[in-house]
Amino acid sequence: MTELWQALTLQAGYNASLVALGAGLLGLSAGAAGSFMVLRKRALVSDAMAHSTLPGVGIAFLIMVSFGGEGRNLAGLLIGSAVTATLGLYLVDWISRRTRLAEDAAIGAVLSVFFGFGVVLLTVIQTMSAGRQAGLESFLLGSTAGMLFSDAVTIAGGGAIALAVIWLLRRPMTLVAFDAGFAQASGVNVRQTDLAMMALVMGVTVIGLKFVGLILIVALLIIPAVTARFWTNRAEALLWIAAGVGGASGYIGAAVSASAPDLPTGPIIVLIAAAIFVFSMFFAPLRGVLYAVIRHQRFQERVHLRQGLLAMARSEPIHDKMTLRLLLRAGYIRADGVATKAGAAQAAKAARDERRWTTARQVHHDSAQTGRYDGLTPIESVFTPDEIALFDEHLAGAPRS
Amino acid sequence: MTTPELRIAADNAAKMAASTQVSAMKIRGMTVSYGEKPALFSVDADFASGAMTAIIGPNGAGKSTLLKAALGIVPRLSGEVSVFDRPLSVSRDRIAYVPQRASVDWDFPTRVFDVVLMGLYRQLGLLGRVKARHRQTALECLDRVGMADFADRQIGQLSGGQQQRVFLARSLAQGADLYLLDEPFAGVDAATEAAIIAVLKELKNQGKSVVAVHHDLATVTRYFDRVLLLNVNKVAEGPVASAFTSETISQTYGGRLASAQIDQLGLLVVP
Numbered sequence: 001m002t003e004l005w006q007a008l009t010l011q012a013g014y015n016a017s018l019v020a021l022g023a024g025l026l027g028l029s030a031g032a033a034g035s036f037m038v039l040r041k042r043a044l045v046s047d048a049m050a051h052s053t054l055p056g057v058g059i060a061f062l063i064m065v066s067f068g069g070e071g072r073n074l075a076g077l078l079i080g081s082a083v084t085a086t087l088g089l090y091l092v093d094w095i096s097r098r099t100r101l102a103e104d105a106a107i108g109a110v111l112s113v114f115f116g117f118g119v120v121l122l123t124v125i126q127t128m129s130a131g132r133q134a135g136l137e138s139f140l141l142g143s144t145a146g147m148l149f150s151d152a153v154t155i156a157g158g159g160a161i162a163l164a165v166i167w168l169l170r171r172p173m174t175l176v177a178f179d180a181g182f183a184q185a186s187g188v189n190v191r192q193t194d195l196a197m198m199a200l201v202m203g204v205t206v207i208g209l210k211f212v213g214l215i216l217i218v219a220l221l222i223i224p225a226v227t228a229r230f231w232t233n234r235a236e237a238l239l240w241i242a243a244g245v246g247g248a249s250g251y252i253g254a255a256v257s258a259s260a261p262d263l264p265t266g267p268i269i270v271l272i273a274a275a276i277f278v279f280s281m282f283f284a285p286l287r288g289v290l291y292a293v294i295r296h297q298r299f300q301e302r303v304h305l306r307q308g309l310l311a312m313a314r315s316e317p318i319h320d321k322m323t324l325r326l327l328l329r330a331g332y333i334r335a336d337g338v339a340t341k342a343g344a345a346q347a348a349k350a351a352r353d354e355r356r357w358t359t360a361r362q363v364h365h366d367s368a369q370t371g372r373y374d375g376l377t378p379i380e381s382v383f384t385p386d387e388i389a390l391f392d393e394h395l396a397g398a399p400r401s
Numbered sequence: 402m403t404t405p406e407l408r409i410a411a412d413n414a415a416k417m418a419a420s421t422q423v424s425a426m427k428i429r430g431m432t433v434s435y436g437e438k439p440a441l442f443s444v445d446a447d448f449a450s451g452a453m454t455a456i457i458g459p460n461g462a463g464k465s466t467l468l469k470a471a472l473g474i475v476p477r478l479s480g481e482v483s484v485f486d487r488p489l490s491v492s493r494d495r496i497a498y499v500p501q502r503a504s505v506d507w508d509f510p511t512r513v514f515d516v517v518l519m520g521l522y523r524q525l526g527l528l529g530r531v532k533a534r535h536r537q538t539a540l541e542c543l544d545r546v547g548m549a550d551f552a553d554r555q556i557g558q559l560s561g562g563q564q565q566r567v568f569l570a571r572s573l574a575q576g577a578d579l580y581l582l583d584e585p586f587a588g589v590d591a592a593t594e595a596a597i598i599a600v601l602k603e604l605k606n607q608g609k610s611v612v613a614v615h616h617d618l619a620t621v622t623r624y625f626d627r628v629l630l631l632n633v634n635k636v637a638e639g640p641v642a643s644a645f646t647s648e649t650i651s652q653t654y655g656g657r658l659a660s661a662q663i664d665q666l667g668l669l670v671v672p
Contacts, residue, residue, distance in 0.1 A: 039509065171522050178519070179505045185472040185498035186523050186575065233555040235510050364590050384547040384563070387592040 007255035016258040019144040022152040023269065024251030026208050027220060029162035031246025033200045034221030035239045039177035045092060046201045047218040048111040052088025053081035054118025054214055057139050061125055072135055074151055082206050088114050089198055142213035142266030144257060151210060158207040162200055173197055174235045213266035220246055223273040230284035249273035301326055302376050306350060312339055313351035353379050359391040425450040425579045425610035426471065431480030433470040440466045444635050448612050449627055453605050455615040458631035459654050464614040465583050472498055484579060497577035499568045501584050507557050513567050514552040517542055520574030542573040547596050562593030569597060580604060582613040598624055621645055
């Protein structure tokens with residue numbers, strides 16, 4: 001435990017600190033870049049891309065060794081992975097545009113074929129007597145062992161560039177994700193924006209290979225965005241919350257992994273992200289499950305209050321204890337059960353709104369809207385003032401034609 | 402030596418020059434195809450400036466495709482488009498487009514106000530900050546469609562009619578001269594239809610041009626000045642009084658619209 005604390009507070013030594021900071025920056029940019037993929041509903045494309053990096057790693061290694069170089073040169077391996085990732089991405093795009101296959105089928109095909117080929121290459125490399133091949137498997141699940149300062153700088157630099165590009169392109173990318181037709185009509189080049197989005201995710205994927213590994217990088221792209229969705233209804237806020245969730249997962253995950261060197265980094269980072277996801281699912285105030293329970297409780301109280309007011313308007317006796325308690329608490333009745341002035345006014349309003357709703361359900365064409373009648377929803381929160389005026393005209397018996 | 406093509410080209414040029422009225426949008430020889438079957442074939446159209454034009458035709462006639470292809474949202478096989486006598490790329494700022502409501506995911510994390518702000522993105526550019534005057538503009542546009550009280554709503558909570566109003570507000574924020582609307586009245590309630598048509602007439606009174614894909618034949622004469630009747634080819638085009646006749650309608654819809662229904666529209670039968 002003390003080791004973990006030291007790692008989290010950057011006191012576990014130079015290398016562990018380097019790794020934690022690098023992973024944090026990576027998570028930050030992955031969370032932000034992944035948000036756009038989720039909003040554009042193309043999250044799985046990034047999975048195909050991640051798996052397509054593996055043959056590139058193998059090929060780059062073979063090329064570097066055959067030229068007598070150091071096969072594990074990180075920059076060389078990353079360039080190789082970017083090349084085959086681009087190829088995989090292009091294939092998905094080509095298959096789904098030129099054939100009648102849907103994009104998900106294209107993703108499945110490309111992902112498995114590229115990954116299979118990559119595994120074969122890795123096996124071949126392992127049986128070769130190059131001797132220094134050990135370590136390529138770490139690209140599968142990620143590892144922080146043997147991380148160099150230059151590696152950390154590469155990741156930090158790449159992450160910073162990705163964040164800058166995201167900030168710069170956040171408006172066109174949001175627009176394209178929400179309404180591509182409108183975007184195109186107002187002069188945004190949808191295809192180029194999509195490509196920029198892909199390039200971003202590719203950049204994050206490639207620099208994240210070393211830490212998180214290609215199998216799980218997709219989790220770091222998607223989980224922060226879906227986590228953020230529990231907390232906000234705004235795309236821009238979602239973007240930065242996702243970045244925060246990704247950054248925290250990367251930082252904490254790398255620290256945990258550093259405190260127990262046998263733990264693979266990628267899976268730990270993903271598990272941390274998943275823990276934040278589960279927490280958000282239950283406790284986020286906007287869309288969380290727990291809050292939904294509380295909302296239900298409040299809903300029940302509203303039902304009772306409303307029924308009480310309507311009963312008051314009709315001068316009916318009220319027997320339900322909960323209803324009486326709520327009416328008393330709201331100051332609508334006195335302790336002896338007689339309506340107060342405020343109570344009488346509220347009862348009259350409730351009765352009038354009920355009549356308006358009845359009219360609305362007769363004259364309004366949009367059943368999705370009139371279907372929101374539940375006896376509770378204030379009518380002014382569903383209909384616009386001119387619509388309500390129309391209902392009142394109907395109530396008065398002189399509908400406008 | 403004049404080849405037939407050259408003569409046709411010269412002829413077209415002469416016709417274009419002869420038209421006295423400025424066109425808001427001019428389309429020449431536009432063909433669009435999804436796969437091997439043309440959705441539109443060699444369509445010429447002139448959308449008059451300062452008028453309200455309805456694009457009418459049966460399902461699959463290419464009404465929405467005409468707008469999308471003119472704007473470059475779907476690719477054209479052939480054809481030219483000019484907006485206020487300039488190429489589209491030059492006149493982009495003068496166009497506002499309202500896509501079909503169903504074309505977007507209404508569970509997208511965004512509020513009504515943010516959607517209207519999207520109409521100002523082009524003006525803001527990549528780096529411009531959203532300032533008080535931009536917010537003011539967006540709120541005014543929401544107010545014009547009667548949705549000012551809904552600014553903070555998540556868009557998923559809106560009804561179909563309210564969604565349509567938000568889209569209209571976004572196009573108003575674009576501050577354009579030509580408004581292209583794709584089925585603005587599809588599946589909306591009566592109050593919304595009245596609100597939308599009021600806004601469109603207001604635009605027309607300000608000298609703006611409005612083009613709307615429309616499917617309700619009964620309201621054409623009440624709402625619009627001009628029509629374009631379309632069924633893969635152009636069938637007729639012009640002022641409602643002369644182009645929207647029982648003859649052109651039955652030509653457009655073929656056997657799909659019984660003559661009894663056409664009679665109900667109460668149109669003059671042109672001999």
